[in-house]
Each structure stands twice: as C-alpha cells, then as structure tokens.
Amino acid sequence: MTYPRPQLKLLLVLAAVFLAGLGVREWRAGFPDAAERLERFDREDPPPPIPPAPRPRAAPRWAAAHPEPAPASAVQSPRTRATAPPPAPVADPRPLDLNRASAEEISRLPGVGPSLARRIVEERDRRGRFETSDNLRGILGMGPKKLAALLPLVTVGE
Amino acid sequence: MRWQEAPLLPLSAAFALGILTGPWAATAPARILAAGGFLLALGACALALRCDRAAAATLPALAVVLGALRGATGPLPADHIARVALAPVVNVEGRLAEEPVRWAPDRTRLILDVDAFLDGDDRRPASGRLQVTLYGETAVVGEGQRVAADLRLSRPRGFRNPGAFDYPAFLRRDGILLVGTGRAESLVPLTPDEPPRPVRVKRWAAATIGAHLPETSAALLAGLILGEKTGLPREADEAFRRAGVYHILAVSGFNVALLASSVFFVSAALGAPRRTTAVAAGVALVGFALVVGGQASVLRATVMGLLLLAATLLDRKSQLMNALALAALLLLAWRPGDLWDPGFQLSFAATAGIIYLTPVITGWLEGWGWPGWLATAVAVSVAAQAAVTPVMLAHFNQLSLVGIAANLVVVPLAAAGTTLGMLALLVALASTVAADVFFQALWLALLALRTAVWGAAAVPAAMVHLPAPGWAATLAWCGALVLVPALGARRWVRAGAAACLAAALALCIWPWVRPGDGRLRVTFLDVGQGDAVLVELPEGPRLLVDGGPAGARRLDVGERVLAPFLWNRPAARVDVVAVSHSDPDHSGGLRAVLTRFRVGELWENGRWSPGSEDTLRAAERSGACRRTLVAGQRMWLGSAVVTVLNPDGTQSLDEPPPMGENEESLVLRLDWRGFSLLLTGDLGRSGEERVLASRAPVRALALKTGHHGSRFSSTDEFLAAARAAVAVISVGARNPFRHPAPEALARLEAAGARIYRTDRDGAVILETDGATLWITRWASGAVERLDLDPERA
Numbered sequence: 001m002t003y004p005r006p007q008l009k010l011l012l013v014l015a016a017v018f019l020a021g022l023g024v025r026e027w028r029a030g031f032p033d034a035a036e037r038l039e040r041f042d043r044e045d046p047p048p049p050i051p052p053a054p055r056p057r058a059a060p061r062w063a064a065a066h067p068e069p070a071p072a073s074a075v076q077s078p079r080t081r082a083t084a085p086p087p088a089p090v091a092d093p094r095p096l097d098l099n100r101a102s103a104e105e106i107s108r109l110p111g112v113g114p115s116l117a118r119r120i121v122e123e124r125d126r127r128g129r130f131e132t133s134d135n136l137r138g139i140l141g142m143g144p145k146k147l148a149a150l151l152p153l154v155t156v157g158e
Numbered sequence: 159m160r161w162q163e164a165p166l167l168p169l170s171a172a173f174a175l176g177i178l179t180g181p182w183a184a185t186a187p188a189r190i191l192a193a194g195g196f197l198l199a200l201g202a203c204a205l206a207l208r209c210d211r212a213a214a215a216t217l218p219a220l221a222v223v224l225g226a227l228r229g230a231t232g233p234l235p236a237d238h239i240a241r242v243a244l245a246p247v248v249n250v251e252g253r254l255a256e257e258p259v260r261w262a263p264d265r266t267r268l269i270l271d272v273d274a275f276l277d278g279d280d281r282r283p284a285s286g287r288l289q290v291t292l293y294g295e296t297a298v299v300g301e302g303q304r305v306a307a308d309l310r311l312s313r314p315r316g317f318r319n320p321g322a323f324d325y326p327a328f329l330r331r332d333g334i335l336l337v338g339t340g341r342a343e344s345l346v347p348l349t350p351d352e353p354p355r356p357v358r359v360k361r362w363a364a365a366t367i368g369a370h371l372p373e374t375s376a377a378l379l380a381g382l383i384l385g386e387k388t389g390l391p392r393e394a395d396e397a398f399r400r401a402g403v404y405h406i407l408a409v410s411g412f413n414v415a416l417l418a419s420s421v422f423f424v425s426a427a428l429g430a431p432r433r434t435t436a437v438a439a440g441v442a443l444v445g446f447a448l449v450v451g452g453q454a455s456v457l458r459a460t461v462m463g464l465l466l467l468a469a470t471l472l473d474r475k476s477q478l479m480n481a482l483a484l485a486a487l488l489l490l491a492w493r494p495g496d497l498w499d500p501g502f503q504l505s506f507a508a509t510a511g512i513i514y515l516t517p518v519i520t521g522w523l524e525g526w527g528w529p530g531w532l533a534t535a536v537a538v539s540v541a542a543q544a545a546v547t548p549v550m551l552a553h554f555n556q557l558s559l560v561g562i563a564a565n566l567v568v569v570p571l572a573a574a575g576t577t578l579g580m581l582a583l584l585v586a587l588a589s590t591v592a593a594d595v596f597f598q599a600l601w602l603a604l605l606a607l608r609t610a611v612w613g614a615a616a617v618p619a620a621m622v623h624l625p626a627p628g629w630a631a632t633l634a635w636c637g638a639l640v641l642v643p644a645l646g647a648r649r650w651v652r653a654g655a656a657a658c659l660a661a662a663l664a665l666c667i668w669p670w671v672r673p674g675d676g677r678l679r680v681t682f683l684d685v686g687q688g689d690a691v692l693v694e695l696p697e698g699p700r701l702l703v704d705g706g707p708a709g710a711r712r713l714d715v716g717e718r719v720l721a722p723f724l725w726n727r728p729a730a731r732v733d734v735v736a737v738s739h740s741d742p743d744h745s746g747g748l749r750a751v752l753t754r755f756r757v758g759e760l761w762e763n764g765r766w767s768p769g770s771e772d773t774l775r776a777a778e779r780s781g782a783c784r785r786t787l788v789a790g791q792r793m794w795l796g797s798a799v800v801t802v803l804n805p806d807g808t809q810s811l812d813e814p815p816p817m818g819e820n821e822e823s824l825v826l827r828l829d830w831r832g833f834s835l836l837l838t839g840d841l842g843r844s845g846e847e848r849v850l851a852s853r854a855p856v857r858a859l860a861l862k863t864g865h866h867g868s869r870f871s872s873t874d875e876f877l878a879a880a881r882a883a884v885a886v887i888s889v890g891a892r893n894p895f896r897h898p899a900p901e902a903l904a905r906l907e908a909a910g911a912r913i914y915r916t917d918r919d920g921a922v923i924l925e926t927d928g929a930t931l932w933i934t935r936w937a938s939g940a941v942e943r944l945d946l947d948p949e950r951a
Binding site: 004006007009010017018020021022024025028035036038039040041042043044046047048049050051052108113114115 | 372373374375391393394397423424426427428429578581594595596597598599600601602605608609612766767768769770771772774775778812
C-alpha cells in the first residue's frame, strides 16, 4: 500500500468526515428531541402573547358627556423628583388561589413580575400542586420580605 | 509594498474621485469633455516632446475626467416610465431583473425592468426599472421571467431626518426612480418560469441545503455558501453583527480563496499539472460568481482571483495591490453607483488593509516572539478591522470590540463549514444518501460555528455604537494607516502618523464633549405613520415619547430610524422613554430603543395590548424603572417640569377601557422657561373632554396634534383651551387612514395654529432658548422664528 502523501491526507479527511456524519446521523435518529434542542440553542422563544381584551360594549352616549372628576389627591408637588413611587395596583380583597391562578393573575400580586409569576407556575407544575403557601419559599426571586407581604394575599385551594 | 509596483492604484483612485464629482459634472458635460480633450492634447504634446513624466502626470487627471463622465447620469430616455404621465393604478409589463425576495410571509419584493404599460386599452412601450412590493401570496416567479401586474407607482420616499440614510438616492444609484405597490393576485406571469442556468443551480443548492439541515443551520449555510441571508433569524443575524464576523455571511474573497485552494488541493492529490489546475480553478471561480450573483464583493474577489491565476499561468509575479486596483477600476467603470455601496466599500477597504498592513504587523508580532501562523492570523484580523472601521461607523455606527479575537476562532470554523458544504453539494449531485452523511457532519461544524459566534456576541460591550465620523476624521485615520509601514524609517513619519491618529481620535471624541448651546430641542421625527418625539434638555437629559411603527410585517423604524438618529447625536443613554399607549405605531420602535440604549425610566399607561409583546419583553429586560403614570403627577426632567394629564386612573387596568385604548393615551405636558409643549398621543374626543373637565393645564405653545390629525381628535373646545401657536402632525404620507383629516386641519387653522406635518416637512425640529422659538422643516431646510411672548407663557 503506497499512497502519495497528498492523497493519503485527502482520503483520511474524507473518511473522518464520513465517520462523523454517520455518527451524528445515528445520534440524531436516536435522540431527536435533544438534537432539536441543540439546534435551537441560540434561538429565542417568541414572547408570550398578550391575550386580547374582550371588546367593550359600546358606551352610552351620555357616558362621555359626564366624565367623573379626576381625584385631586393625585396632584403632587413638582419638587417630588422623578423617583416618586408608582401608584399601587388596585388589590382584590379576596386572596388568590395559587393552585388555580394563571401566571397572568399571579403577576398582578404586589412585587411579582411576569417572570417570577412564570417561575411560580413552573414550580407548581413541578410539584403538581402547592400544599401550603409556604411552598413559595425557595423560588428564585422570592425573598423573605416579599413572601411575608404575599402570604396574606394568597391561599392554596384543593 | 513599493508604490511603483501598483501603477493602477492612482488611476483607480482618480477614477473614483471623478465619480464622486459626477452629480456636479452632470450639469456641465460639455465642459468636462472639453477638459478631457485638452488633457489628452497636453499628454500627446508632452509625449512628442519626450517629456514622459509630464505625460504620465496627465493620466490621473484624465482618469478623473473619465470618472466624472461615467458618474454623471444623462437625461432619461423619452419613454422612461418615470417620465410618462400615468394613471394612479397602471398595468405594467416587464422582465424580472432578479430573483424575487420574500421578506415576510406575505410581502414580496421584485425588481422589474419595464418594457410596456397599458394606457387605457393600448399597450405603450416604456423603459426603466421599478422596485415593486406585492402584498399577499405571490405566484412562484423567477429571474428572467416576463410578468404583468397592476401597480400603484410613486417616487420612493425615505424618512427625512437629520443624518438619515437617503433611500431615494440609494435606489437611484440602481437606476430605480419609481417604486410600485400592488396586490399579489394581480401578478400574471407572461412567460414560463425558465430562469438562466446559474439561477437554477442556486435554487437547487438552496433547496438541497434546506432538505438536509434543520432550519437555522440551513439558513446559516446558505449565507456561508450562497450569500443568502434572508432566512437567518433575527437573533442569529444580530449575534454575527455583535461578534464582528458578519463578513463571513457575505460571499467574498474568503469563499473564492477557499474554492480555489480546494481545487488546488484536490489537483495536487490527483497529481494534475499546475497549469491545468489553474485553468480548472478559473472555471470554478467564474461558475461560482455566476451562481452567487453580482454583489461587489463577489466581483472583486473573482477579478482578483482570476488575475492571480493568470499570473500563475503566465509565470509572472502577481502584485496584489495592483490586482485590487484593476478590480476597482473594472467594477466602477461597469457600475459607478457601487462606489456608495457599503458592500463595495467594505470589500475593497478590507482587502486593501490586509494587503497593505499585514506584512508589517506580522513582522512586529514575530519580532515579539509570536509563532508565525498566529502572527499572520492576528495581523490579517487587525489589518482588516483597522481598514473597515470608518466604513462600518459611517454606514452602521457599529464598532465590534471582540471582532479581532472572534475572527481567529470563527474564520477557521467558517472555512471548514464552507468547504464541507460545497463538497456536500457536489456529492448531492450524485447521491442523496451519501450527501446526507456529509450534511450531518456539516451540522456539527455549523453548530460549533454558531456556538463560537454566540459566545463572542454574549461578551459585554462586544459591540459599541458611535456616531458616523466626518470626512476629516476618516481622512486623518487613513493617513495614519498609510504611514504605518514607514514608521521605522524617519522621525517625521512617526510624528505625522501620531498627529493623524490624534486628529482622528479628537474629531471622534469631540461630539461627546461638545458644550451645549443652552437650548431645549424637540424633534418630531419622520417615522411614517406613527409618533416619535425626542425632547433634549440643555442639561443633557433626554425624553423619548413613542418610538414609531414596527411589527412583524413592517419596517422596524426603531432599528432603521431612531437608533441611528440617537447614535449620531451622539447618545448612549435615553433618560426617559414614555410610551403613550401600546399600539404598534407608537410602541413598536421602542423595542430597538429599549434593547440598544441604556434607558433610565419607562413611563407607561399600564396597558399592553396584543401586538406589543416584543416591546413589553424588551421593557422587562431593559432594566429601566417602569412607572405607570396617572393624571396629576408632576416630575422634574432636568430643568423642565413634566405634568401628566391623562389617563385619570379611574379605569381599572384589568378591564378594557370602555372608550378604547386611544382614550387612555398618556398625555404629557412639558414646561421649560417660556416654552410649553403638549403631547397628546392618540387622544380622541372623549379623552379630550375628560382632560378639559379635569381642569388640567392644557394651554401650551406647541401641540402634538392628537391621533395623527384624525377627525375624531382636536375638537374646537380642546384647541380653544390649548391655544397652541404651533401644531405638529406626525403622520405618514399616503397612509390608509387618510390622516390628517381635512376637518381637523380646518379646526387647527381656525384656532390660529401654524401647522407642521412630518409627511411633507420631514422631521420638524423646535429649538428654543426660552425667549425665541426656531422651527425647522428638515425636508426643505426652512427655518421659522417665533418670539415667545411672555404674556402667553
């Protein structure tokens, strides 16, 4: 067997490529999900869709003619710089059932953003259901202060 | 490199200079011709008198004259489609000059060489080139096919903002004076789809790649081999830009060199003689160039490659710089408009930089004890980066800081991917099964490439955005680079290079440190149908209210207009971004602003409706402090006070607003010295009544007219209360809503306001020092002056 050196190189490279290709094909056939995940590693998932609001009924004509006056209490001095806190969202008096609530509903709790809400739902899916509200402890982003503030506002249903 | 070895370099530089003067030369072609004749006579005399140096000196001057004549566009032929009077919608017949580009699921772009149009019932011949956008699912058509379509033709329009990209001029250089839009159903093929052979090869290659590889990898390989980037997802495209390796997605000298060296490698293995190999490589290069199309970088690389191969055949020493100059000369003589093309500039700058600087830098690095292969690789990367920096900044405001390092890893991976890809395509000609094995191996290489690019792009501050350098800074930078190889020679060279470098850097830093002029500046940007208002306080803070339209199926104004505008200010930070409401023509462009700039606070009305998901996610990730505003809040912004007039906070954020989203628009009022500005978003009649009933301070000097001048906004009562002297309507030309409404315009006139419109005036800029207001209509450059009456303010 006497191959000239350039031919030897070419053949070896081809063989290596062929072997690698066969290996990858076997692997992809065996683990299609892993291959799919690998293929999409640098892709972003599209953002979660914002559900469309139900169309409001046409307002009666007189509604626009008599708007309610704006609350006067909202006026602040111009000296309060741009760091004034935003108005607190209107809270529902009933506690929120963590086992039934959607991520969107959870995200309306004070101090809970959409990403924390998503992690709460993921934690619920992982556990199956929350046994007590204390199960929230340990979720990334759920500190003791935030948890203490949330406990009166949430409950766990069957 | 010795300058005597590149005799064509001054000639092609002179020719390019002549093309630059083309627009001016077009006004006096006879005089230019006379000057050319005179120069020719002078040269002949000098030659006859045996004064060779003088004769040689006339050559560059002659090249300038020739360039000017080539660059000057003559008058249009009488039957040019842009010269004939046409009905609003006209049936046009023509031949497709390129393969159609589907840039969205239901948007197709065609380049049509017109040969006739229907005038009533008779068919009249015509000439000229059109760029056509078709809406809807288009029938499959291809290059070279004759088609007919009902088109609405118009002059191309760009966004007319300070420092903006001139879109009409860009199209004019391609010979396109009119653009058309039409329904895809009206497109009728007149001849069967029988494209020329190279196009068929390209289609086959794209289909084969798509059949064997998953989506993103296939798009990447199509970019590597064919230069087709349309399939690449946005985040991958962005990663390649950030990593500074976008050039590997353009077909260039890189591909040509790989192709040629593959041919040489295989021939060497088969023991073919050198000349046969050179001829085979030449044939491969020409075939490749025909298939991938006629971008400037392909043509440059092919011309240079063929010259080098010819030198091999003729046993002559090849001089790279001279080959580059010849390629430039040929390309510019054929297509003078390419001189302004970023692809042309990048390709020639990078090649010139590599040829000129690599030997010197390699020498330095080897002097420091680096191994030869590493020194060469780094030197090529550094030289190319140094040469393309001004071009990248001028066109894209981008400077990749990781590019030099990223290229060291990415280029070998891309080389492996490209070579394997070409090999796999060759194998696919014979056997699909065997090709599949190659494509699987290729998938690994492509994944490695993507990982490297993704890693480089994830480095913090991988890419910085800087304002476009001026001519002076670019020239100083080039001067410094030209002096680099001679650095060791004499002391004055070193001093000169240092002076050039210092001048270039100082000119680039100057815009950042320039002292302000003490004026408040409000820019109503031309963003088409939508709003974008930038308020700049004299102390520096910036408030951007709304970001213009963007969405899945339209141009992203944030990327194309807002970001370059802000980069050129220069600005890296926007202190406050306010989004009046989440409709895509107000919030869409903010995605780009929130991702690309440091944003201090985001002011919103607390409602996000479907269609604004991208912006909402960008807001969540931006790190900006999000504040939901309600009427009555007042904030300092620098030395100005911003007051919130709407929404009044009585509507729960969980329920849809009974009057519609527009009535919940954020309405902001800004007061600074004697100047006041009212920004009303898309507020309509009932919202205006609500604001008036709340007795909020609406009286203002300048008013951004509500809802793009819709007839349901700007009621008489509201205008009477506002008593604005200046009313600005932010609206797109020929918008489907027919904004602004004549009724609203009449009401504004009756209220005594001067009306400015972004569809006619381009960007509208209000500047004030507190006592005088200057109003600029950017499209015409007209400046009006208004004294601010202290009684009013």
